[in-house]
Amino acid sequence: MSLFYFTTRRHIIPFLAAVIFALASGLTFPLLAIILGRIFNELTNFGAHSIATAQLMDAISVNCIFLFALGLSIWFIQSAYLSLWIAFGELQVKRARDELFKELLAKETKWFDLTTDGVTALLPRIQSHMRDFQLAVSQPLGSVFQGMVASLTGLILALYISWSLTLISLATVPVCAVVISVISMKIQPEIKAQRQELDRASKFSSNAVYSIDIVKVMNGQALEIENYMSAIRAAARHYLKQVRFTAIEIGSIHMLTFGMAFVGKLNPGQVLTTFWACLQATQSIENIIPQLLVLEKGRAAATALKDILGHVHPIDGSTGLMSENKTPRFCDGDIKFDNAYVDSSEVTFAYPFQPDRLVLNRCSFFFPAGNITFVVGRSGSGKSTLGNLLLRFYAPASGEILIDGVPIHSLDINWIRNNITLVQQQSPLFNESIIRNIAFGAQDPVCVRLDDIVGCVSFAHLKETVQSMPNGLDTVVGLGGDRLSGGQRQRVALARSRLRDTPILIMDESTSALDYYTRIAIMDSLRKWRKGKTTVIITHDLSQIDEQDFVYVVDNGRVSCQGYKTGLDSQHQPIIIPSPKRARIKSSGVGDITSGPVSCPKAFELSTPANEPRLFSQ
Incomplete structure (x- = not known):
């Protein structure tokens, strides 16, 4: 059953205890009918002058003592019954929350992209499911057990005293069952x-x-x-x-x-006991009916939560390859987007929410270990997708990505993300202090030295900004970092990446919100830090590119040009960021893409007005 999907062995003992007390609570209702029947029978006998006043008082006193003892028992049993069912519900929903949180962290990015109504509605929807599930597996579920026992024992008691009167009284039960079912x-x-x-x-x-x-x-x-x-x-x-x-x-x-009607030649006490037992049985069924709606909602909620947990990740994206979870001892940083194992084509990729639009179309890249490589192109050209593929947020539809000669799909996902850092343009931050946001970049954020944090702050040119804040490094940045400017958020993210200091760094427009002088200063610090380490810089800012830097120009999902900047400039063949509406190809010959220094093919020339922005000019 869906309601018990999150039940473990540790929950069995509280569950059994709750069921036992629910059953005991249900048994108290027939006992009440028996005592009330005895009292009514004694009063009837006294009215018929069958017993004296003293006998009546003795009999009533004894039954009142029984009634008082039953009341105390009901108080204790009901208290334990409610407490145990509430505790069982808390245990269930706690495990559900823990499992859901772990599963959401393990989900592929594709799953979030395809989520109905988007991620903004996902968490409120999960919380709603949690409330419905918790309510269903606590007191309402116990009430069902209690009602079933009360109705069953009441029916048995009534049949024992007078089966004929009971059958007449309960002649409508089959009709009730049909009504409930429909x-x-x-x-x-x-x-x-x-x-x-x-x-x-x-x-x-x-x-x-x-x-x-x-x-x-x-x-x-x-x-x-x-x-x-x-x-x-x-x-x-x-x-x-x-x-x-x-x-x-x-x-x-x-x-x-x-x-219901009843007839028969029974004494008044038997009639009252039988009728009261039948009434308790039918009322118990009536009490179960409102709980059925709660249980239906809880079952639907548990099914929805189970569906979220039911998503498995045995296969690496759309390539159909099983991950071998390799964990190399070292990461040198050679990255290659190479020929594919599918039809000998190059890397091709489309986002799951736009499967018909190729973001990368048969692209080949090579980012050598220990070097800084630039990837430039207009917005929407596909350059930012490189970081998503390298971190295995997605898998290419065809083609192969290698790190140090090892296919990325065979590497352990944790090893990949421990050795690659992606700094994005939006620079998402947690609703924590600046120092904690920077410390999250370390393998163990709790044990980071303050000197290391200060060094990272200096690297990102955040020192003056931090000093101007009332709480310094302890200043809380707000939800998503909304209390900081765009440039300040980017510098906090850069400081975090400096503390992380992985062999491979990917910067995706991560200085776009900074002023010119701060951007140049950070680039100088970055080059000193990343000397001898693999760095991929995705940018529109051409001032960051030195003469000896290798550059890829991406347009419409393809590599249109590649080479060292000095080599490209010396060919008198300017590389242009093409305008999607105005640029036109004058000749279709494109030439071969290699990993060495080359110029834009002479046959590949883009015509554009003089005021259009250019990547490189003579």
């Missing part, structure tokens, strides 16, 4: 539809709050409110249908139970 089938689709609408509402609210500045600038408050309210109204309609079905269910049961 209506329950109608409720589950409404639960699913309500959850989908709530997910939509969560997505609208999350997006609006996260981008509140854009909403206000565009004066889109009314539109966002309307989108949110439309989803809430739709969810309310589905919820009202659930309530109506449940009301019909409960009302039908009440109508049938109120129509």
Whole structure:
């Protein structure tokens, strides 16, 4: 069952204890019927002058003592019953949270890209599932056990005292069962539809709050409110249908139970006991019915959580190759995008959310160990995808990527990410202090020396910025680093990468928000730091490129030119960032791509107006 998907051996003892107390709680209801029947029988005998007043008082006193003892027992049993079921629910949801958190960290990037309604609605949806699941496996589940025992024992007691009266009293039970079954089938689709609408509402609210500045600038408050309210109204309609079905269910049961009649030649005490036992049995069933809706929601929530956990990662992306989890002792840093094992083509890749658009189309790159290599090109040309492929966020559709001659799909994923650092343009930060955000770059963030942090701050030219803040390095940067400027966020990310100091560094427009002089100063520090280490710099800023640097020019997912800057300039053949609308190819001969210093092929010339930006000019 889905409700017990997260149950482990450690949960069995609390679960069994909770079940035992639920069963004991259910047994108290027939005992109450027996005691009340005895009291009523004594009162009837006294009214018929069968017993004296003293005998009545003695009999009533004894039964009242039994009733008091039963009340104390019910108090203890009910307290233990509720406490144990709540504890069991907490244990279940704790394991569910732990497993979900581990699974989300292990998910492939592709899974997040294809998530319905996006990542912004994912966490609220999981929290909603957690609440429904926790509620279902706690007291409501215990109430079902309790109600089943109470109804069964009540029925047995009633049959024991008078089977004929019991059969007449419970003649409507089969009809009740049919009503419950039919209506329950109608409720589950409404639960699913309500959850989908709530997910939509969560997505609208999350997006609006996260981008509140854009909403206000565009004066889109009314539109966002309307989108949110439309989803809430739709969810309310589905919820009202659930309530109506449940009301019909409960009302039908009440109508049938109120129509019970009993006849027979029994003494009044037996009649009362039988009728009370039958009433307890039917009321127990009635008490179970509202819990069925809670259990249905919990079952649906547990199934949704199980589906998230059910995603396995045995295969490396779309290539179909099993990872061998190799962990080389050293990482020199040679990176090669080479000929493929599929149709001898080069590396090809398309993002899963746009499978028909090739971001990289038969590209070959070589980033030699110990050197700085630049990759340039216009926005959307595919250059930023290199970092995603090297860190194995995605796998190429065809082609092969090698690190130190070893195919990347055969390397252990942790080894890859321990030896490669990617510094992105957005520079995401955690809602922590500056010092903790920098310390996260270390293998053990808890044991980082303050001197190392200070050195990284100096490297990123953050010293004056930190000194100007009221709490210095302990200043909290806010959600995503929103309390810092774009340039400050980028410098914190650079300081973090300096502390990490991996053999391979990929910088993807990671200085784009800095002013010219700070950018030049950081590049000088970067060249000193990365001397003898593999560094790939993806940029639009041509001022960072020295004459001896090797450059790849990427356009429309292909390598259009490559070579050392000095060699390209000496050919009097300028390399141009092509405009997607204005650039046109005058000749189709492109020549072969090699890993040595070459110039742009002379047959490959792009025509563009004089005011278009150029990568290199004479």
